[in-house]
Amino acid sequence: MSKDSSDLFGALFEAAPAKSVMSRTVPVLVPMPAPRAYSYAVPEGMAVEPGSVVQVPLGPRQVIGVVWDGDDDGGVDPKKLRPISHVFDCPPLGKQMRDFIDWVATYTLSPPGLVARMALRAPAAFDPEPMIEGLHFIGGQPERLTPARAKVMEIAADGLSWTRLGLAHAAGVSTSVVDGLISQGIFETIFLPPPPVVAKPDPEFTASRLQGPQKDAADEILADVRKGEFAVSLIDGVTGSGKTEVYFEAIAETLRRGKQVLILLPEIALTASFLERFQDRFGAKPAEWHSDLAPKMREKVWRQAVTGEVRVVAGARSALFLPFEDLGLIIVDEEHDPAYKQEDRVYYNARDMAVVRGRIGDFPVVLVSATPSVESQVNGQSGRYTTIHLPTRYGDAALPDLHLIDMRRHAPERGGFLSPVLLRAIGKTVAKGEQALLFLNRRGYAPLTLCRVCGHRFQCPQCSSWLVEHRFRNQIQCHQCGYAERTPEACPECGTLDHLVACGPGVERIAEEVERHFPDARTIMLSSDIAGGVKRLRLELDAIAKGEADIVIGTQLVAKGHNFPLMTLVGIVDADLGLANGDPRAAERTFQLLSQVTGRAGRTGLKSHGLLQTYQPQHPVMQAIVSGDAGAFYEREILERERAILPPFGRLASIIVSADSRQDAEAHARGMRNAAPQVSGIAVLGPAEAPIALVRGRHRFRLLVHGRRNSDMQAFLRAMLAQSPKERGSIQVQLDIDPQSFL
DNA sequence: AGCACGCCGACT
DNA sequence: GTCGGCGTGCTC
Numbered sequence: 001m002s003k004d005s006s007d008l009f010g011a012l013f014e015a016a017p018a019k020s021v022m023s024r025t026v027p028v029l030v031p032m033p034a035p036r037a038y039s040y041a042v043p044e045g046m047a048v049e050p051g052s053v054v055q056v057p058l059g060p061r062q063v064i065g066v067v068w069d070g071d072d073d074g075g076v077d078p079k080k081l082r083p084i085s086h087v088f089d090c091p092p093l094g095k096q097m098r099d100f101i102d103w104v105a106t107y108t109l110s111p112p113g114l115v116a117r118m119a120l121r122a123p124a125a126f127d128p129e130p131m132i133e134g135l136h137f138i139g140g141q142p143e144r145l146t147p148a149r150a151k152v153m154e155i156a157a158d159g160l161s162w163t164r165l166g167l168a169h170a171a172g173v174s175t176s177v178v179d180g181l182i183s184q185g186i187f188e189t190i191f192l193p194p195p196p197v198v199a200k201p202d203p204e205f206t207a208s209r210l211q212g213p214q215k216d217a218a219d220e221i222l223a224d225v226r227k228g229e230f231a232v233s234l235i236d237g238v239t240g241s242g243k244t245e246v247y248f249e250a251i252a253e254t255l256r257r258g259k260q261v262l263i264l265l266p267e268i269a270l271t272a273s274f275l276e277r278f279q280d281r282f283g284a285k286p287a288e289w290h291s292d293l294a295p296k297m298r299e300k301v302w303r304q305a306v307t308g309e310v311r312v313v314a315g316a317r318s319a320l321f322l323p324f325e326d327l328g329l330i331i332v333d334e335e336h337d338p339a340y341k342q343e344d345r346v347y348y349n350a351r352d353m354a355v356v357r358g359r360i361g362d363f364p365v366v367l368v369s370a371t372p373s374v375e376s377q378v379n380g381q382s383g384r385y386t387t388i389h390l391p392t393r394y395g396d397a398a399l400p401d402l403h404l405i406d407m408r409r410h411a412p413e414r415g416g417f418l419s420p421v422l423l424r425a426i427g428k429t430v431a432k433g434e435q436a437l438l439f440l441n442r443r444g445y446a447p448l449t450l451c452r453v454c455g456h457r458f459q460c461p462q463c464s465s466w467l468v469e470h471r472f473r474n475q476i477q478c479h480q481c482g483y484a485e486r487t488p489e490a491c492p493e494c495g496t497l498d499h500l501v502a503c504g505p506g507v508e509r510i511a512e513e514v515e516r517h518f519p520d521a522r523t524i525m526l527s528s529d530i531a532g533g534v535k536r537l538r539l540e541l542d543a544i545a546k547g548e549a550d551i552v553i554g555t556q557l558v559a560k561g562h563n564f565p566l567m568t569l570v571g572i573v574d575a576d577l578g579l580a581n582g583d584p585r586a587a588e589r590t591f592q593l594l595s596q597v598t599g600r601a602g603r604t605g606l607k608s609h610g611l612l613q614t615y616q617p618q619h620p621v622m623q624a625i626v627s628g629d630a631g632a633f634y635e636r637e638i639l640e641r642e643r644a645i646l647p648p649f650g651r652l653a654s655i656i657v658s659a660d661s662r663q664d665a666e667a668h669a670r671g672m673r674n675a676a677p678q679v680s681g682i683a684v685l686g687p688a689e690a691p692i693a694l695v696r697g698r699h700r701f702r703l704l705v706h707g708r709r710n711s712d713m714q715a716f717l718r719a720m721l722a723q724s725p726k727e728r729g730s731i732q733v734q735l736d737i738d739p740q741s742f743l
Numbered sequence: 744a745g746c747a748c749g750c751c752g753a754c755t
Numbered sequence: 756g757t758c759g760g761c762g763t764g765c766t767c
Contacts, residue, residue: 038767
């Protein structure tokens with residue numbers, strides 16, 4: 001076509017009222033780090049509204065997007081405009097969900113498209129689930145009644161609908177027998193709606209058996225639930241105090257009011273035993289939602305949450321972005337758990353965002369923990385959250401007696417790490433036929449290996465942390481970045497053979513020591529990297545609960561949720577571990593972890609003990625744990641935080657930058673100082689203190705922003721982004737500590 | 744985020 | 756001479 005003719009077409013187009021001008025343009029959030037929605041044309045005859053889930057062309061591919069609110073700005077070059085390809089036949093995301101997505105995007109300074117994507121993580125779930133093909137028995141006689149045919153007809157005579165395969169299976173014949181009967185008109189094919197993923201939970205399946213403080217606590221929360229308005233409660237009670245039973249009553253009440261419920265749990269706590277407990281109370285299991293849900297199941301749960309068929313979902317943090325039809329309550333169990341933080345792409349803390357979702361949807365949120373986060377503790381003290389204390393254990397369970405072992409006075413034998421006091425206690429426990437748990441939060445055999453001849457230390461070539469020896473796998477591994485190599489026999493520096501020494505203990509080494517001392521005891525060692533994966537882990541945990549082990553040595557995965565009825569001794573091998581790293585939350589994490597581990601013992605009423613090996617018996621965390629005085633710990637920790645990371649730097653507080661390398665971090669910090677001279681508190685963390693995935697190509701760094709007033713932080717970060725637009729998309733922001741501004 | 748394009752090193 | 760690494764830029 002010549003240039004002239006195209007001009008001619010252009011002229012014609014202007015002369016007549018152009019159709020393209022008539023066609024509507026809408027904003028669509030696409031799964032891409034763009035700062036705002038893109039514009040798409042709505043083809044003639046296509047009906048879309050804000051919230052509609054659509055398929056749109058984006059560059060060379062088709063992607064899932066959501067039609068968004070607001071007038072389209074029309075600023076985009078009309079030549080770029082492309083039409084929406086398809087509208088999915090699924091309920092549009094509601095206004096509350098859209099507001100929530102916008103809020104999260106603004107708060108975390110994430111591209112809204114990437115936040116929206118989290119709500120649409122169920123490929124192929126957006127069109128209706130296909131109907132199930134069923135067979136319905138009409139009656140009549142086939143031409144030739146063989147024994148196989150008779151059997152099929154006898155079974156199908158119940159009048160219920162059967163699937164082709166199911167019927168053949170039940171009759172013990174092949175599907176071709178059934179096919180024969182279908183072709184003879186004995187059966188008709190009908191279409192049935194897909195079955196629900198889970199049965200409806202029944203709030204009256206069992207009556208509440210709560211009493212005393214549990215009953216009072218439940219009543220307090222029920223008052224909020226009945227009002228059906230936004231309110232945040234913090235249930236604070238020791239392990240075994242009946243927290244779950246209390247929030248189950250809140251769930252029951254919400255179900256009676258006809259609303260959906262979301263239970264958030266750290267992935268690791270979403271266990272079969274939790275689901276069974278729920279089933280015991282409600283007669284049906286909740287739907288599950290977590291990262292390794294089978295794709296088919298994922299689609300079903302997503303769709304049925306959207307349509308309202310599923311009433312209760314128990315899920316890991318990503319479940320917070322399920323677009324429920326009518327959500328009326330969120331429970332955040334183990335609210336202090338760091339697993340609620342997502343630290344890639346969109347940075348968010350599901351615990352805080354759950355509170356936001358409750359406020360936007362105007363329904364109650366219940367946070368639950370034996371060791372609440374300092375943030376929630378502060379919010380409780382200031383009255384923003386209603387704190388409900390459950391001070392005692394339930395039934396005949398009793399907390400273990402806790403004692404510190406001062407390792408300076410009770411030193412282990414040479415080459416060992418277990419003090420004589422702890423070894424004696426293990427011996428006594430095993431002799432009584434009870435179980436002992438040794439806890440050390442360090443995988444592998446030894447955290448550092450060095451050459452006795454030249455002093456060479458094995459360091460990770462990628463990220464400079466020490467390589468950890470894993471003797472069972474004959475590997476040395478980097479626990480920061482995953483680098484691994486075979487354990488060498490000779491020192492790579494001086495070439496000397498057999499002179500490498502392991503420094504310090506890991507669980508493998510403790511297991512070795514235990515086996516040396518108690519050769520006849522049944523010993524199980526558990527860490528996240530055991531051969532056989534999650535499946536094997538489950539089996540081992542079950543075996544322990546059944547009493548098939550005498551001594552268990554484990555990392556933090558034994559701390560979470562599992563009940564071991566025969567466990568009467570918990571030994572913390574190195575209670576100080578974790579207090580020394582640069583994390584501003586070191587004390588809090590240690591307190592939480594050690595409280596959880598010691599809480600594993602004593603749940604059946606047997607007399608139980610906890611022994612904590614420490615070099616710092618005067619440390620506030622140790623004192624708080626043995627005295628059971630959590631209040632003192634929190635008081636102190638809150639003050640420490642005020643001093644250390646909330647210094648009064650004018651209106652802005654402190655900023656912590658961490659990056660792939662310390663040089664990067666320092667360069668960024670310099671840039672920030674120039675961009676915002678009013679901020680005097682900038683701390684720099686290198687990768688060892690704050691591990692970050694190495695991302696090639698693009699710089700990627702992380703700001704941990706600590707502040708009292710989120711709006712100030714936001715304003716500052718926005719200003720910074722405006723100054724260096726190139727950093728947009730590569731800066732990931734996590735606003736910490738400050739869950740205040742959204743209330 | 745994903746994908747294409749485009750530029751330089753080791754190989755069928 | 757190509758295959759393929761990853762740095763750069765773009766997507767309504």
